[in-house]
Amino acid sequence: MAPLQPHLVLVGMMGAGKTSVGRRIARQLGWRHVDADKRIERTTGRSIPDIFAHDGEERFRAIEHEVLETLLRVPGRTVVSTGGGAVLSPANCALMRERGIVVWLRAAPETLLARVGRGNGRPLLADDPAAALRRIAAERQSAYTDAAHVIVDVDGCTADQVADAVLAAVKGQERAS
Ligand code: S3P
Numbered sequence: 001m002a003p004l005q006p007h008l009v010l011v012g013m014m015g016a017g018k019t020s021v022g023r024r025i026a027r028q029l030g031w032r033h034v035d036a037d038k039r040i041e042r043t044t045g046r047s048i049p050d051i052f053a054h055d056g057e058e059r060f061r062a063i064e065h066e067v068l069e070t071l072l073r074v075p076g077r078t079v080v081s082t083g084g085g086a087v088l089s090p091a092n093c094a095l096m097r098e099r100g101i102v103v104w105l106r107a108a109p110e111t112l113l114a115r116v117g118r119g120n121g122r123p124l125l126a127d128d129p130a131a132a133l134r135r136i137a138a139e140r141q142s143a144y145t146d147a148a149h150v151i152v153d154v155d156g157c158t159a160d161q162v163a164d165a166v167l168a169a170v171k172g173q174e175r176a177s
Contacts, residue, residue: 007071007078007100008170011147013137014084014122015115016105017159022081024163031077036086039067048083052123061089068092072099084136085124087143096147101173103166104148109134111155149173 008025010018019035026033040063041047051060064083071080072095080100086092096102112133119125125132145151150169154162 007080009080009082009096009100009102010105011082011087011102011144012084012105013107013112013133013140014125015112016107017154017162018081018105020159021105021162021166022079024159025166026079028163028167029079031079033079034071035081036064036067036071037083039071040064043067049121049123061085065089065092068095072096087140087147093147097149101149101170102147103150103152103170104144105154105162106144106151107154109137112137
């Protein structure tokens with residue numbers, strides 16, 4: 001396939017499938033796959049709920065930014081599955097777009113809710129996952145739109161189908177640029 005930007009970056013709401021789709025895409029391309037949330041947990045030695053509970057969201061976002069900086073600056077080709085809020089930082093968005101092709105896995109709230117269940121392990125969904133997902137998705141709509149080079153709709157699709165759709169869309173984008 002035509003040479004891609006150094007990295008392929010998946011963005012989207014909690015439950016959009018960024019991790020499972022990222023793993024599949026990396027396998028198909030023969031690239032490394034890194035999940036930013038897992039990297040945060042590994043480098044800090046703490047769980048994301050623990051960071052939110054004891055240090056707050058602002059501190060979590062600072063750590064998330066440092067981790068993305070490190071991941072996206074390394075040479076070599078990586079599929080990066082970001083956390084859903086990575087697009088809240090304009091600095092993250094600029095870096096993601098500079099260092100990769102950014103793909104938004106777009107999903108309807110019903111799809112997200114079916115996947116996140118009761119929101120375990122996701123502090124922002126702790127109280128009322130359905131209401132929180134709707135509110136957060138609406139708040140972030142423009143951030144995802146602005147961050148993305150490519151949008152792939154995931155409703156009703158398996159992770160394999162989404163991975164194939166992402167690869168097809170990215171190839172199309174490469175040809176057009
Ligand atoms: C968040 C999404 C989570 C995680 C954290 C905050 C968000 O990642 O980074 O709980 O703000 O949307 P996933 O999108 O992988 O669930």
